Amino acid sequence: MRVVVHGLTKEFMTGQGKTVALAGVDLEVRDREFFGIIGPTGCGKTTLLHIMAGLEKATQGGVEFVGEKRTQSLVSMVFQDAALMPWRTVEENVPLGPEFRKEQRSMMKRVSQYFLEMVRLFDFSGSHPHELSGGMKQKVAIARALANDPEVILMDEPFANLDAQTRLLLREELLRIWERDKKTVILVTHNLEESVMLCDRIAVMSAAPGVVKSIVSVDVPRPRNFRSMRDPDFGRCMEKIWELLRYDVDKAMRESRPSQTTEQQKIGRGKQSFTWWE
Numbered sequence: 570m571r572v573v574v575h576g577l578t579k580e581f582m583t584g585q586g587k588t589v590a591l592a593g594v595d596l597e598v599r600d601r602e603f604f605g606i607i608g609p610t611g612c613g614k615t616t617l618l619h620i621m622a623g624l625e626k627a628t629q630g631g632v633e634f635v636g637e638k639r640t641q642s643l644v645s646m647v648f649q650d651a652a653l654m655p656w657r658t659v660e661e662n663v664p665l666g667p668e669f670r671k672e673q674r675s676m677m678k679r680v681s682q683y684f685l686e687m688v689r690l691f692d693f694s695g696s697h698p699h700e701l702s703g704g705m706k707q708k709v710a711i712a713r714a715l716a717n718d719p720e721v722i723l724m725d726e727p728f729a730n731l732d733a734q735t736r737l738l739l740r741e742e743l744l745r746i747w748e749r750d751k752k753t754v755i756l757v758t759h760n761l762e763e764s765v766m767l768c769d770r771i772a773v774m775s776a777a778p779g780v781v782k783s784i785v786s787v788d789v790p791r792p793r794n795f796r797s798m799r800d801p802d803f804g805r806c807m808e809k810i811w812e813l814l815r816y817d818v819d820k821a822m823r824e825s826r827p828s829q830t831t832e833q834q835k836i837g838r839g840k841q842s843f844t845w846w847e
């Protein structure tokens with residue numbers, strides 16, 4: 570399934586006035602592509618994913634899913650925080666999509682088992698979310714997204730809250746799953762290394778209001794794993810993205826300073842720590 574975004578603009582009206590989150594985004598994600606979106610904080614990445622998922626409405630322009638629908642649903646989303654239901658077991662958290670579609674209980678159990686095997690969490694089927702580590706919870710969230718059987722998986726910084734080593738592991742897991750059952754994946758990340766490791770192409774966005782500044786193709790051969798980082802193309806690609814991003818990241822930091830001052834400065838001073846805006 571291709572995802573075509575055309576002339577997408579999003580404005581939010583708030584008490585303080587109008588915020589232009591997206592100012593005319595155009596992009597086209599190919600069928601079964603692993604596509605990355607990277608950009609400075611506040612440039613509208615989450616807003617863009619929310620519009621793709623139908624959670625927000627565009628002010629102008631829109632998102633089109635083009636192609637034959639081969640699966641049960643159109644999109645699944647994985648959030649930064651796994652957002653599991655704490656009162657349900659792992660096994661009961663996975664088949665939300667099939668449950669929503671009112672599929673049979675035995676079918677839901679099979680689906681759950683299949684995807685928990687895939688993310689290597691079958692042994693934790695009967696556990697509750699509070700018994701899992703952060704990385705394990707994110708794996709359940711990924712299993713839940715896959716169990717929904719979507720054409721397109723949208724991921725909003727899915728590994729951002731995890732430690733560096735768990736991140737590495739989950740990237741490899743995600744690659745393994747994607748190689749096996751290629752779906753169109755759109756991944757928002759702040760992490761340059763992660764974007765190059767996982768993606769076929771990466772859209773680099775400008776500082777707010779967001780537009781797509783450039784699309785970078787990643788030439789690192791697949792299948793990829795930890796060792797791919799040694800490939801000279803890996804470094805070259807990261808460098809290229811950083812050169813495109815650098816100015817806008819700096820701009821976003823400078824522009825966010827006034828709104829963050831009071832609380833952040835208080836916290837910073839209280840701890841005797843030094844942050845960039847002090």
Ligand SMILES: Nc1ncnc2c1ncn2[C@@H]1O[C@H](COP(=O)(O)OP(=O)(O)OP(=O)(O)O)[C@@H](O)[C@H]1O
Nearest residue numbers: 581583588590609610611612613614615616617777
């Ligand atoms: N529901 C909302 N109401 C008002 N303004 C919003 C809303 N959601 C987002 N915004 C504003 O839209 C802009 C883009 O926000 P968004 O969360 O999409 O950025 P982002 O690129 O995902 O940032 P980050 O990298 O920090 O996650 C910001 O200025 C934000 O304050």
Ligand SMILES: [Mg+2]
Nearest residue numbers: 614615616725
């Ligand atoms: Mg965001």
